[in-house]
Amino acid sequence: MNQAAHGHAAHHSHQHGRGGPGHMGDSGDQAEMLDLDADVLAEHIASITRWLPLEVSPRRLVDLGCGTGAGTFALLARFPEAHVTAVDTSAEHLRRLREKACAQGLADRVRTVQADLDTTWPELGIPDLVWASASMHHMADPDRTLRQIHDTLAPGGLLAVVELAGFPRFLPADAPVERPGLEERCHAASDRYHTEHVPHRGADWGPKLTAAGFAVEGERTLVVNIEGSRSPAIGRYALGSLRRMRDTAADALCAEDLAALDRLLDTDSAHSVLRRTDLTVRTERSVWAARRA
Template sequence: MTRNHHDTTRIDWAEMAPMLERGAELGIPLYRQAAAWLGELTPPATVRRILDVGSGPGVLTTLLAQTFPYADVVAVDAAPPLLERARARAERLGLADRVQTVCAELPGDVATLGEADLIWAGNALHHIGDQRAALAGFARLLRPGGLVALVEGGLTERHLPRDIGLGRPGLESRVEAARAEWFTEMRAELPGAARETEDWRALLAAAGLTPGGARSFLLDIPAPVTPAVREHLHTVFTRTRDALEGRLADDDTAVLDRLLDPEDPQGLARRPDVYLLAAHTVHTARRG
């Protein structure tokens, strides 16, 4: 039975939690660089309260707590299963006394979050329908001199060579195009969704903030990868296969099925050429 596209744009955060946590853990080298850069922009001794908006399972929440040792860090998310993981992670790392979790829907609940010296929103704003309202809310929450850091854009993850010896060359480029259509539909279905030109510097300025610098950080895990990376990629491709059902040509879907077959010698479990390459861009702005 063919599913309606609307069914595939719904995100089950509880189901995705393990993938999100593993992915963020693999990206820790990238995020450490980004957090260190923020520490140069805002001296850690001056940061007393941080909001991690769209915290997910808390990998960045705890990293921010380690980078800014004088700060209380609040993990903010609308998905209770993800916040449960964030709390458990903070406890495992001995940070439970400095890490809180708050379940909130943005932009509606933004005023309940309290003031902050630093607001980190990592790939979260594109899940909020009214992005301008969210940014205006961030601006109101920032203390004088406070910094907001948005992770949006960069480069889409790549995992395979252009020609993998199966099907037509360029599979990941076609997957990326189909995912872009999925993303557009997902955003259109968000409450209060409004289309915006993704000029983050201009949007931050429109919120009353003073835009600062932007930097991109690279995650580069070349082949051959570890079993942990292979496991993560299998989960990512499974999610991609399900989300893009009906959006890809039949021959590309057949290739994805082969890649996901653990017994196929050309599958992800056995290929020697799989890798993980991505870049994330951090946009900053300050309250005067």
């Protein structure tokens, strides 16, 4: 979850589902946010891998839109005999993933493939499991991509589609004190932007999976609610997420809201989100598990 995402937002390049997540214009910023996604949401990613309806541990896995490897490493931990082919459009993300794999002694279990899935379908072998976290909603033609995944999977193979419900929320409803409810107004503006530019975000993937020839075997929604005190990364995660949201919401915000948001984003300010002690990560993550007959 890029992916993430993260999953929840390639709102500059819209490259996430084209083989790799993109969150902001600069690839270093993108990679940092993907790493924060992986750090903050690690327990939820692991719980999804445990939930997957598998009677036999898969050996050949593909992570579509792998980003810097949140899903890849969760899958490697869950299935210790497996090998993962990690696919992304970003050479920088794949480089970071390979570095992590080497550092963890996993290099021999990871293969990276750079590809734009909207233009070229790479050689992926015949996987037992395909993992697509926060990537499907950025595909130019997700129905076509699902058919390609279906035809790539081994008979009886499983596809896991994981999607976050938009950007996470972090602030209390009465924050900031001078503009209560600011975050909700930012979300409303950002959602309007994404409805126009990323029309598949928030889709019900069940019918799409069925239409592509899959049998949907499981669907669940995980509620994410993580207190800021749980991890020092949450402040930086909130900062990066609100920065991304500003890019898509700024034109729709009034001057007072935009000024209040900029104070939260000013890391030198006493009002910086990094200095708040009342942050929580609140979102939902939906998962569909579908099998090739």
